[in-house]
Amino acid sequence: MVSAEAIRRARASFQARGYAELPPLLDRHALAYAVHHYEALARSSRGGFYRDEPSPHDREHDSILAKDRWALDNDPLGLFLAERIATVVSRVTGVAARPGFVKAAWYTAGSKLPPHRDQVQNLWSISLTLVPPSPGAGAAWPLRLISAPAHNPLARTHTANLTASVVFFAGRDFLHWRPCCLRGGEHALVLLLHFVRADFPAFRCSIHLAAPSANPDGLVHDCAAQPRPRRLGAIDTDADVADADASVLDGSDTPDAFPPSTRCDAKADAWLGSLHDVDVREVGVRGGATDALGRGASAQRYLLYSPCVVGLEGPSYCLGQFNNQLHMLWHAMAVARAMQRTLVLPPFLWMANQSANEQRWFRASHFLDVCALRRRQPVVELEDFVEAVRLQTGGVLSRYAHPPYLLGGAGATAFNGEFFKTRGLRFRAPRVASPFDEMQQSTSGRGIQGYAPFEGTGFWAAAALHLDRQQAELAELAEHDPPTTFHTGDADVRLVDLLTHHATELQQWSPLAAEHPQLRGHPPPSEMNRAASPTHEAPDALVLDFAPAYNFNLDCFAFDAELEAIQRAVVFRPALHALALAAREEMLPGSERYLAIHLRRDGYEHYCAGGGLARYGRRRFGVAITPSMCFPSITQAIEAIHTALRRHSLSRVLLATNSIDAVELATLHAAAAVVRWQPPPTMPPEWVPHIELILCAMADAFVGTLPSTYTATVLAQRDARGWGRNTSAFFGALNFWHSRPGRW
Incomplete structure (x- = not known):
């Protein structure tokens, strides 16, 4: 809890000297969590910490790099804390602030922090000591400051020897360092939070889908440097200062105030450690899989699915709740991986209780660690996908598929694509029946015959091989049947025969595709996926108005290896x-x-x-x-x-x-x-x-x-x-x- 009085004292000190000692910014629970998290990362070979190694080609390395220090840059927990502490920085400085850079620093025996000034992203800095040196060190390991020479030679030079656990200072105005060196058996853990003005130039990007000939990565970002428009303004009144009297981690910030970032590095190497459930996977941006030409296998190909049934109990009411949808996500991730497609993550539904009439939807990143998902395979959130498709094709995709069991009139009011249509997507062609007979969620097993390992891989790899041709044949049949007959679910003999042929074909190819991974090639481009505009090509999106199943072994919770790997990747x-x-x-x-x-x-x-x-x-x-x-x-x-x-x-x-x-x-x-x-x-x-x-x-x-x-x-x-x-x-x-x- 940072009181208004503490803010006033810190503000007075900062205005007079350029630095201030702050009271604790984390309560004991949050502090214990942060210490546990970073210590687990620092001690793990997979934690993401790197050692500040001087380069023999850099003669001034000792003035820029700490000696024997391990560091972790811009990790999610550090950014999460910096976003909340930015409010305190704004109150102390009187200027709207936002995070610029975050570093967790792990100092061991022999470590020192040489004298240096901070870089441009570090206008204001907070040195937050999470773990001080061991008690054997005697006095705390101080942070020493000396102000840079002023233009006026008569101006006062400020020096300081600060031992507080939280120090706030203008990092570019002071030469600052910690004395050498920590003794044997000692270590210290410091979180360095750097801030800039809210209008500090930043890159703003728009996303669109590139044609395959233009960019093999699929998603293209057009970025331009421009100032951030949001500005808090100067803070002068006691009422404004009193607003800072709030705990950093008490849950008082609404989710919309600090939306979760879904930008990850190439390996989506984020949030690891003993409190996290995900193994590091050495995969590239597109999941590591490539075709014979070296192109990303999932580039330009997407899988969309509906996480619930819409239409049975009203035109927009969704049947399904969060954990049902989470289990559907497990299956969809495996299906997308087997078909070598980028999975489009649908939002998640929340209801106050089982019978509530109000249904609220939230982005997947509101609940899940999307970077952890991307470490396993390529994913993009539906909201971002829709924005990109709107820019490219006006939100138009080819068509969507309904389950084959709708034939005969069952569920005629459902599976009409409402989940996608209400989110801004449109379809050029009417819906088509799906040939996938293994598509119902199985939480009850398959009777006396359980699913064999990699049975799902074979089925969906075979589906990927035959998808374009099968969909083209279904589309051709649909064009010859009146829409009033084909799309009301009536059992047309020719349609049933074609679906039976497709299902049999997939069953025959499934064991071959499972046994011979090299068969999983890039399917040929489909004429179905070309938009009405001749200059824009719609993305190759397989849109299922249901949740596909993967044939996981769920009997008696004897989860198979594929499912366990996915469960480790799907974390909050x-x-x-x-x-x-x-x-x-x-x-x-x-x-x-x-x-x-x-x-x-x-x-x-x-x-x-x-x-x-x-x-x-x-x-x-x-x-x-x-x-x-x-x-x-x-x-x-x-x-x-x-x-x-x-x-x-x-x-x-x-x-x-x-x-x-x-x-x-x-x-x-x-x-x-x-x-x-x-x-x-x-x-x-x-x-x-x-x-x-x-x-x-x-x-x-x-x-x-x-x-x-x-x-x-x-x-x-x-x-x-x-x-x-x-x-x-x-x-x-x-x-x-x-x-x-x-x-x-």
């Missing part, structure tokens, strides 16, 4: 991890061990007893579901909690539930030492369930509701964190993995 954005860790420290200080439970309620009994579960043959994830698994009684829930507490030698319980039954909640609290996270009023409500999910993934043990996709997501996150499966269980199935040590 850094802000959610930071808030989850702070929430844990608030509820269970000192890293207290705990059991997390997910108790699914809010109308779920109707799903369990009615047609919802019956639709899947009363099986989920290959397991025959009993009533106690799906909707346990309060007595059964308490028995499961007590068993799990004894089994794992725990005493505290974190409850994640959507129950609104006051009697039930009071009974649970009376039966065990239960805590629930109470989000602050300023917390974006759409983030709340995901922060609770991360808290469940962090827990020392977990009991969930087996049919729920929320529980399945928790399990995937726990797998990625390295928890053994024997630390997790389900209501009605407490011994699911208990007898299996280690990973299982």
Whole structure:
């Protein structure tokens, strides 16, 4: 908490001397998280830190490079903090400020910071010491400042020997350094946050899709340097200063105030470490795959899918919620990778409860770490894709595909492309039936015959090989049938015959494509993908008005290697991890061990007893579901909690539930030492369930509701964190993995 009085003192010091010592900018929870994060990165060979190595060709290297220092530039956590601390900088300087550059510096024995002045992106600097040298060093490792010679020789030269943990100064006006050197066994961790004026020249870019002949990368950025138009103006009044009296990481900033950045470097090498779930992958910008000509295999080819069914319960109402959509994303990533296409990420839906009428949509980057996704394969958010297509073709794509099971009139009011049309896309041709018979989400397995490893790879690689020809044949058939017949779902004999032929063809080619990866070539350009304008070519976009399935092995949660790799890549954005860790420290200080439970309620009994579960043959994830698994009684829930507490030698319980039954909640609290996270009023409500999910993934043990996709997501996150499966269980199935040590 930075008080108004602290801001006034810092402002007076800065105006008089050019520097100021600031109070702590991070509360203890955020500080603990930052220290844990950066120390894990610095100690990891995969963490992204690099060593400041002087060049023998640079005779002045000692004046620019720190000695024996390891550094990490512009990492997401540092940028996340800098964006929030920029408000404090603006209040102290009286000038609107924004982040210019961020560096995390890890100093070890023998390290020193030579005298230097900062570069142009570092008009104002904050040196935030996260970890001071070890106590054996005696006094703190000071930051020394000496002001540059003034034009007036009689002007006063300011010098300072600052030992505060947070120092704010004009980095270009002072020669500054830290004395040599840290002693053996000592280390220090410092976060260097640099800021510029809000109107500092920046590059503003527009995005458009290039024709294949013009650019093999697909997306083209036209950039021009220009000042940022937004300006806060001078800050003179006490009321303005008092606005700074807010915590940096208390959730009071709305998401729109600091939208997540989705710009990544070539390897999307972002946000790694022990608190992150993703392995580093040595892939290029386009995913590493190339064709025989050396071109990016996914260049100019995209996969779009609808994350829900629109039209069955109203013209724009979407059936599906976040974790269902997250599981669809797992499948879509694998499909796009097998077809060598760039995946277009749809937005995510949020509803206040299961039966809410209001549905709100958010970009994928509002919840997920898009850079982590790009580390695995090429992805672009739907909003950016639509903007680019509008610039190139006026938002026109070729056509979209509906599921083949619509033949015969089923679901005639759905699958009309509304999800895409309401987001600014249009289609030149009517919809066409999809030939993909393996396209329904499978959370119940495939009966007695499970999916074999890489079965999905073979099917979708075969689909990529035959896609253009099959779509051309379907389009030709559609042109000869009246739209009133072809597009109402009536079972046309010729259409059924053609789809059957296509499906058989794909089944025949699937084992060949799986066994011989070299068959996955670049399909020939399709005449279907040419826009009406002869000078602009529409992108090769396969648009599915449903969510494709990949044939993952989901039975008994025995996730195959492909699915596990994707689950490690699909992680929440850094802000959610930071808030989850702070929430844990608030509820269970000192890293207290705990059991997390997910108790699914809010109308779920109707799903369990009615047609919802019956639709899947009363099986989920290959397991025959009993009533106690799906909707346990309060007595059964308490028995499961007590068993799990004894089994794992725990005493505290974190409850994640959507129950609104006051009697039930009071009974649970009376039966065990239960805590629930109470989000602050300023917390974006759409983030709340995901922060609770991360808290469940962090827990020392977990009991969930087996049919729920929320529980399945928790399990995937726990797998990625390295928890053994024997630390997790389900209501009605407490011994699911208990007898299996280690990973299982």
